[in-house]
Amino acid sequence: MNIGGSTLVSYPAGEVRGRSAVVATFPVGGRHGTVVAETPFHPLDHTWPDQPADTGTIGGLPVADCVTGAVMEGEETVHLGPDIPVRRGTPGWSWLVVHVTDAPVTDTEVELAVEAxxxxxxxxxxxxxxxxxxxxxxxxxxxxxxxxxxxxxxxxxxxxxxxxxxxxxxxxxxxxxxxxxxxxxxxxxxxxxxxxxxxxxxxxxxxxxxxxxxxxxxxxxxxxxxxxxxxxxxxxxxxxxxxxxxxxxxxxxxxxxxxxxxxxxxxxxxxxxxxxxxxx
Structure with missing residues (x-):
């Protein structure tokens, strides 16, 4: 899976909308995970899960969950939340915001909208x-x-x-x-x-x-x-x-x-x- 680096995030500046290229899609249990190049969504941080994940839509689809993910360079498996086996920032790993939806995202570029x-x-x-x-x-x-x-x-x-x-x-x-x-x-x-x-x-x-x-x-x-x-x-x-x-x-x-x-x-x-x- 060629992720191409960690997800860029715009939520620290208060952004609630954005448009970005889809860089990966994959199954998450019975649902679907989507990673984009840049997102305004704040995910749940498994290391200190104080603030809940943002809600909203990606490509018009409701975001059922938004979690932190990580994938090792050259590997295919995206590890999610508490299943991530390394510390944040470990060299050779990309850190991701994974938007989880009930239906698959099929577009190559999507609009993202957080519930303000x-x-x-x-x-x-x-x-x-x-x-x-x-x-x-x-x-x-x-x-x-x-x-x-x-x-x-x-x-x-x-x-x-x-x-x-x-x-x-x-x-x-x-x-x-x-x-x-x-x-x-x-x-x-x-x-x-x-x-x-x-x-x-x-x-x-x-x-x-x-x-x-x-x-x-x-x-x-x-x-x-x-x-x-x-x-x-x-x-x-x-x-x-x-x-x-x-x-x-x-x-x-x-x-x-x-x-x-x-x-x-x-x-x-x-x-x-x-x-x-x-x-x-």
Whole structure:
């Protein structure tokens, strides 16, 4: 299968439409996979499946799924999602956006159209997720007894230290943090956390309200158009520009969120903290 290199992607710039040459088609279970040279579709990333895949059409056909694929140079088999046997960027492999449809794509060049409202809702959720993580870091800063890596605002990075899963949903996100022995050894104190959760959420929400009102700019820095490019989310918050590695989609200003709020829940055994973020 002559793919000719990794798929080029335009979604980091906010694109939702495009036209491109078809470079490969192949069966995917009982469905059909199509790879094009360049796409506006954001696929599900199997390595950190936080943001769901875009929906829309390719060549007029509904896209039932959109996933990451990889094929070794000179080989015919396209590996999909968790079946990919190598790390992203491994030399000799092409990394692909695979559009899955119920019917085969037969044209050699196709129009691609992402459902714009669905994309915007996920972009709002992802932007709010990053802001919420920064606000939570600030609200929990006083619970650290040891020095740990700091986030872009100088607070101990609880989010990156403790997170076990993150799921972007339309207009929000659900993030789960592990409060186990490993985190305590690193210096985090969970003593009395349950009783203090309302106050912690209040502190985080006050920051979020301030950041949304600031109408801060948001942008994605990408070193190239390839799917494998390591992209970074940036936000010019009051007093500091922050950055977080991220391959998702986002809004362009914090004011577009309307409002952001978090709710915090602790599991009965105190081992997990769940943060639910809503925007709008």
């Amino acid at each position: 409202e669905a994309r915007r809702a996920l972009s709002a959720g992802h932007t709010a997720c990053h802001l919420a993580a920064l606000a939570l870091n600030a609200a929990l800063a006083g619970r650290w007894r040891k020095e740990v890596p700091a986030d872009g605002l100088g607070h101990p990075d609880f989010d990156q230290t403790a997170i076990t899963s993150s799921r972007i949903v339309p207009g929000g996100s659900v993030d789960v943090y592990r409060l186990g022995k490993s985190l305590r050894r690193r210096g985090f104190s969970a003593e009395g956390l349950s009783a203090e959760l309302p106050e912690i959420a209040e502190r985080a929400n006050a920051l979020l309200k301030e950041w949304v009102a600031a109408d801060a700019p948001v942008w994605i820095d990408s070193p190239g158009p390839e799917l494998t490019a390591r992209r970074t989310w940036h936000c010019g918050l009051p007093g500091a520009e922050v950055s977080i590695p991220c391959g998702g989609t986002h809004l362009s200003r914090t004011s577009e969120l309307g409002a952001v709020a978090v709710a915090l829940d602790l599991s009965e055994d105190g081992a997990e903290l769940t943060m639910r973020t809503t925007a709008g």
